Amino acid sequence: xxxxxxxxxxxxxxxxxxxLLRCNxxxxxxxxxxxxxxxxxxxxxxxxxYTSAATLVKGINGFEAEFKKSETSFHxxxxxxxxxxxxxxxxxxxxxMFSGGYNKLIFGAGTRLAVHP
Amino acid sequence: xxxxxxxxxxxxxxxxxPLSLExxxxxxxxxxxxxxxxxxxxxxxxxxxxxxxxxxxxxxxQNLSASRPQDRQFIxxxxxxxxxxxxxxxxxxxxxxLTYGYTFGSGTRLTVV
Numbered sequence: 759x760x761x762x763x764x765x766x767x768x769x770x771x772x773x774x775x776x777x778l779l780r781c782n783x784x785x786x787x788x789x790x791x792x793x794x795x796x797x798x799x800x801x802x803x804x805x806x807x808y809t810s811a812a813t814l815v816k817g818i819n820g821f822e823a824e825f826k827k828s829e830t831s832f833h834x835x836x837x838x839x840x841x842x843x844x845x846x847x848x849x850x851x852x853x854x855m856f857s858g859g860y861n862k863l864i865f866g867a868g869t870r871l872a873v874h875p
Numbered sequence: 876x877x878x879x880x881x882x883x884x885x886x887x888x889x890x891x892x893p894l895s896l897e898x899x900x901x902x903x904x905x906x907x908x909x910x911x912x913x914x915x916x917x918x919x920x921x922x923x924x925x926x927x928x929x930x931x932x933x934x935x936x937q938n939l940s941a942s943r944p945q946d947r948q949f950i951x952x953x954x955x956x957x958x959x960x961x962x963x964x965x966x967x968x969x970x971x972x973l974t975y976g977y978t979f980g981s982g983t984r985l986t987v988v
Contacts, residue, residue, distance in 0.1 A: 802919075862921050863911075867918040
């Protein structure tokens, strides 16, 4: 079964400093991985996705993530945090072995990012 | 263009009262539809999915039910709410056969008091 572990429930950074949100996955086959962002009381927005193409994936708002199969990791990074980046971030894996032939998203518990001036 | 609508945005309901949350999709046909719930401090958990009218599958046993009376309408219901039903409910859709490209609604914040 697929699973996702986000290693930090809260991360706090200063504006202008780098952001690192850590994610490890468990999968018996090549996974599709995603990062979603959720601003307070809003729906989910897709930041980026990995679907077995380039291992370094660039997303919106300056975020990127690197798929490392040897480490089963898919960490999210950004060189310089902005106040507007404060939100909750979810690492997600797509379960391709879903019963009935459909797929579902399996979410990590989330990392709340705080950005201080 | 394809859009997804979810309402209401917020809801406060007493324990034991009924619930009805609605989700509709526009601009596509025969979407796969999903209901997810986010409990406080936790990630999203899949509650129900549907691949067609009247076809509902449940992921976890619970106090909730779902229905799909029309192709692009997905309803989440309860006859009697529990305190543990509080959370953030999200509807999502995707084209059948795709593994990415989910679109999420804006969510409903449900507080059971």
